[in-house]
Amino acid sequence: LNIVVLISGTGSNLRALLEASADAEFPARVVAVGADREADGLAHAEAFGIPSFIVPYSSFASREEWGEALLEQIQVWSPGLVVLSGLMRLLPRSVVDALAPHLINTHPAYLPEFPGAHGVRDALAAGATQTGASIIVVDNGVDQGPIIVQERVPVLPGDTEHELHERIKPVERRLLVQTVLDIANGLDLASL
Ligand code: GRF
Secondary structure, three states: OEEEEEEOOOOHHHHHHHHHHOOOOOOOEEEEEEEOOOOOOHHHHHHOOOOEEEOOHHHOOOHHHHHHHHHHHHHOOOOOEEEEOOOOOOOOHHHHHHHOOOEEEEEOOOOOOOOOOOHHHHHHHOOOOEEEEEEEEOOOOOOOOOEEEEEEEEOOOOOOHHHHHHHHHHHHHHHHHHHHHHHHOOOOHHHO
16 A cells, blocks of 8 residues: 655654554555645655655645645655645645545544644643544545544643643554554445
């Protein structure tokens, strides 16, 4: 199973996929990493000798034009799965429609609780005593797609956004690697 991973940030989830993918027994390969900006996480692709590409959001007149350019880059690799792992952009409909359902996203909350770009902050602001991590199939909603797997993560008194996010990320990483393994072993995303 050839995978393209799209990031915007530090790429800690990407790194977990790269480490799993480096194991010859793992039935999936990260073949390329893409970003919408000069993401720090691209250094992980470099470290693992995996090609990467940047389609800078700021270089395009519209989300749609950016999306078309991004899709072109993705399709160079003919991936069986595209993983959004900290991509902080909404994909235009044309891209989702071209890739779905072979398009998954990892989100640092227990969806449908706290969707959107600030799921960790929102959980804290709501005074939640637990939140979670979720892996979903991407559709044209915002974090509304079918949930593949999710797991609760406790919120501790006095948690900062960073501390809570750092507690969530290891759970995300484990769920993401397991989900990719399940997909490589036949999990049918179209059936969800
Ligand atoms: C992850 O928690 C992801 O779910 C969210 O942003 C974070 C990205 O972290 N969308 P990293 O770039 O993988 O370290």
